Amino acid sequence: MARPDKAATVAELTEHFANSQAAVLTEYRGLSVADLKALRRELGSDATYAVTKNTLTLIAAREAGIDGLDDQLTGPTAVAFITGDVASVAKGLKSFSKNHPLLVLKGGVMEGKVLDADEVKALADLESREVLLAKMAGALKANLSKAAFAFAAPASKLARAFGALETAAQEDPSKIGGPGAADQKQVADTEAAPAAEETAQADA
Numbered sequence: 001m002a003r004p005d006k007a008a009t010v011a012e013l014t015e016h017f018a019n020s021q022a023a024v025l026t027e028y029r030g031l032s033v034a035d036l037k038a039l040r041r042e043l044g045s046d047a048t049y050a051v052t053k054n055t056l057t058l059i060a061a062r063e064a065g066i067d068g069l070d071d072q073l074t075g076p077t078a079v080a081f082i083t084g085d086v087a088s089v090a091k092g093l094k095s096f097s098k099n100h101p102l103l104v105l106k107g108g109v110m111e112g113k114v115l116d117a118d119e120v121k122a123l124a125d126l127e128s129r130e131v132l133l134a135k136m137a138g139a140l141k142a143n144l145s146k147a148a149f150a151f152a153a154p155a156s157k158l159a160r161a162f163g164a165l166e167t168a169a170q171e172d173p174s175k176i177g178g179p180g181a182a183d184q185k186q187v188a189d190t191e192a193a194p195a196a197e198e199t200a201q202a203d204a
Contacts (some may be wrong), residue, residue, distance in 0.1 A: 016079075019081075020081040021082045023082065024080040025077055026080065031102050047082045090123035095124075155187070161203045
């Protein structure tokens, strides 16, 4: 490969490393062109599966600030640069490797941390972003329902209290007249007494 071509390839790989959520290194020795096409279809738009040269991949990784991939960059290497859901791509790679044992998961990198093969396989056991979002939405809905109930409960209690007070007031208005209500009632009774006496004398 001519030097300008190598520089362009390194620049492209560096950009992939820098812009990916994660990258999984695989060995594809023995897989046919048809197998590789099937793998790319399975990964979909969440990942770019690129056959690379180890020396150029190592240079690109280092330029992207990633160290520690030396041991994994041996033999024929293809890298799955994951730009979408990491768990979904890891599941796709793991599933494909079960049906095509010639695909070997060698390791990878995620958020700057180098992963070994077992750690890459563990990513496949994580729940996908869609599942996590669905669970978060369910939890949020449940919390909102609890909050609505918490706000509604005092209001209903307050409404019942006002209803009881209204009933009591109809039976005895002095109950809502405050501290002076009893005095006012006594004054009214005192004022009414002479009038009652005059009425009684007139009748006599």
